[in-house]
Structure formats: structure tokens, C-alpha cells
Amino acid sequence: MTENGTIEQIRAWAKKYAKERGWVLNTDERQLNTVLRGLARNKERLGEQYCPCRLRSGDPEKDRIIICPCIYHEEEIAKEGKCHCNLFFKKRSE
Amino acid sequence: MADDRSWDEDLERIRRQRLRELEAAAQLGRGAAVLQVSDATFSDIVQKNPFIVIDFWAEWCGPCRMVSPVIGELAAEFAGRVAFGKCNVDENPRIAAGFGISAIPTLLFFANGMLVDRVIGAQPKEAIRSRVLRAFGSVR
Numbered sequence: 001m002t003e004n005g006t007i008e009q010i011r012a013w014a015k016k017y018a019k020e021r022g023w024v025l026n027t028d029e030r031q032l033n034t035v036l037r038g039l040a041r042n043k044e045r046l047g048e049q050y051c052p053c054r055l056r057s058g059d060p061e062k063d064r065i066i067i068c069p070c071i072y073h074e075e076e077i078a079k080e081g082k083c084h085c086n087l088f089f090k091k092r093s094e
Numbered sequence: 095m096a097d098d099r100s101w102d103e104d105l106e107r108i109r110r111q112r113l114r115e116l117e118a119a120a121q122l123g124r125g126a127a128v129l130q131v132s133d134a135t136f137s138d139i140v141q142k143n144p145f146i147v148i149d150f151w152a153e154w155c156g157p158c159r160m161v162s163p164v165i166g167e168l169a170a171e172f173a174g175r176v177a178f179g180k181c182n183v184d185e186n187p188r189i190a191a192g193f194g195i196s197a198i199p200t201l202l203f204f205a206n207g208m209l210v211d212r213v214i215g216a217q218p219k220e221a222i223r224s225r226v227l228r229a230f231g232s233v234r
Contacts, residue, residue, distance in 0.1 A: 031156040038154025052154040054197050055183060055190055084197055084215055086156050 006040040007033075010049060014087060017069065023077060023088045035087045039068055053085035126173035128166055131181040133188040140204050143177035145230040150200045152184050157216035158199040164219045165201075168226065176230055203229040 011025075014036070018025050026032040038052025050056055054066040065071045073083040082089045131139055131148055140146060149165045151158035162180070169178035183190040183198055193202060193209065201222065203211040211229040213222060 026156070031159070034154060034156040034159060038152075038156070041154055052152060053157060053199075055187070055195060084157070086216070 003037075003040050003044055006043050007036050010039050010043065011036050014068075018088050021088075022091060024091055026082075026086050026089060028086075031086055035085050051085055126169045126178070128169050129177060129179035131179040131186070131189075133186040136181070136186075136189045139177075139179060140207055143204075144206055145175065146177040146179060146204050147226060148179040148181055148202045148204070150181050150183050150190050150195050150198050150202065152182060152198055155198050160216040161199045161201075161222075164222060167219065168223060171223075172226065176226060201225075205230055 014025055026035070035052060039049040042048065042050040042052060046056075048060075048063075048067045050063060051066045051068050051070050054070065056063045056066065068085075068087070070083075073088060076083045077088055077090055128149075129139055129143075129146075136148075140148075147165070147168075149158075149161060151162065165178050165180065168176075172178070181189060183195070190198075190200075193212075195202075197214055199214075199216060201213040202209055203213075203225070211225060213225055217225075
């Protein structure tokens with residue numbers, strides 16, 4: 001699959017995932033596209049959509065925790081209203 | 095004669111003061127360069143700059159792109175007092191790993207070669223400026 005195809009696939013997945021949890025994706029399209037592109041590049045090059053805002057150790061077992069959605073995102077969204085990489089956001093009315 | 099000498103000294107003092115102000119304004123206007131830090135140059139740069147903030151970033155990290163222009167602005171504002179550098183973690187993974195950086199952007203603050211503070215995540219300019227002043231109190 002081309003990188004653009006992967007980006008759109010990840011965008012669709014992220015939108016659905018956010019909707020199911022009552023969240024939204026970053027409304028700043030430029031920021032959103034940067035993160036989606038980072039996820040797509042990691043998926044294409046490394047086989048997994050590792051978070052582009054976290055450092056990989058190189059050990060696939062250890063790095064499983066930073067595959068998006070990472071193990072930190074729910075707590076970050078609950079506390080900060082968004083995940084560290086600014087992909088998922090709480091809805092403003094919440 | 096004594097009055098003339100006093101006048102000359104005063105004029106010279108004013109001239110030098112004005113020159114310093116113009117140099118500072120010019121420095122602020124063009125902005126101080128943000129140093130490019132790599133695994134190879136890290137130690138040398140940290141040793142040569144008594145106060146330095148290094149921004150660890152990567153190209154496809156959205157929040158890193160928010161912090162990057164702020165680092166440029168603060169580099170201009172603190173020119174001559176605090177140095178600012180950038181380290182691409184994709185190209186230079188050793189230093190980031192050495193300091194236990196797991197998320198980017200991360201800012202590391204070094205005073206006289208010692209790590210004195212760190213900021214993780216995209217913070218507003220004011221928050222970063224406050225941390226600079228807190229970490230390097232004498233640069234006010």
C-alpha cells in the first residue's frame with residue numbers, strides 16, 4: 001500500500017476509534033496530518049503504527065506499548081484532555 | 095579644560111552605551127542561531143555553553159512542530175545569555191536514550207554541563223520561558 005493509502009486507512013481507523021469513545025481527532029488539520037503521516041511512515045517502515053511522539057527501544061516486545069493507541073492515551077486524555085501526540089481529544093463540552 | 099574632559103568622557107560613555115543597545119537590538123532582530131546538536135557534538139556543545147536548552151524532536155511528531163518556533167523565538171530573546179539547540183532523535187538516538195527520553199518533544203536544561211531540568215510535551219512559550227528563568231536564575 002502507498003503511504004497516502006496507509007494515511008487514509010489510519011485516519012479512518014482513528015476517527016472510528018475516537019467516535020466509539022466519545023472523543024474527537026485533533027481539529028487542526030495540519031497537526032492531525034503530521035501525526036497521521038508519522039503513524040503511516042512507522043507502519044510502512046516498521047510494520048506497526050508506533051506513536052511518532054515516543055521513542056522506540058528497538059525491542060518489538062517492549063515497543064508494543066507505544067503502538068497507537070498506546071497504553072498511556074486513556075489516562076492522558078482523562079487528565080489533560082488530549083493524548084501526548086495531540087491525536088485524540090476529549091470533546092469540548094465534556 | 096576639566097569641564098571639557100568631563101564632557102568627552104560623558105559623550106564616550108553614552109556612545110558606548112548606545113552601541114551596546116544597538117548591538118543587542120540587532121542580535122534580537124536577526125535571532126540567535128539555534129545550534130544543531132548531534133550525538134557526536136553533544137558533549138562539546140554542552141561544555142561550551144554554560145546555560146543551554148536542547149529540544150529533542152522528530153520530523154513527524156506534531157507537538158514537536160509546535161515547540162520548534164518557540165525555541166527559535168526564545169533563542170533570540172535570550173541571545174548572549176542562554177543557548178538553544180535542537181537534536182533530531184531519529185538521526186541521533188544515543189543522547190536521547192542516554193537521558194531516558196521516552197516521549198518528544200522533550201527539552202533538557204543544562205547549567206555548567208549538569209542537567210538541571212526537563213520539560214516533556216508541547217508547552218506554551220510563557221511556560222517554557224518561566225522554566226528557563228527558574229533553571230538559570232542569573233540570566234534575568
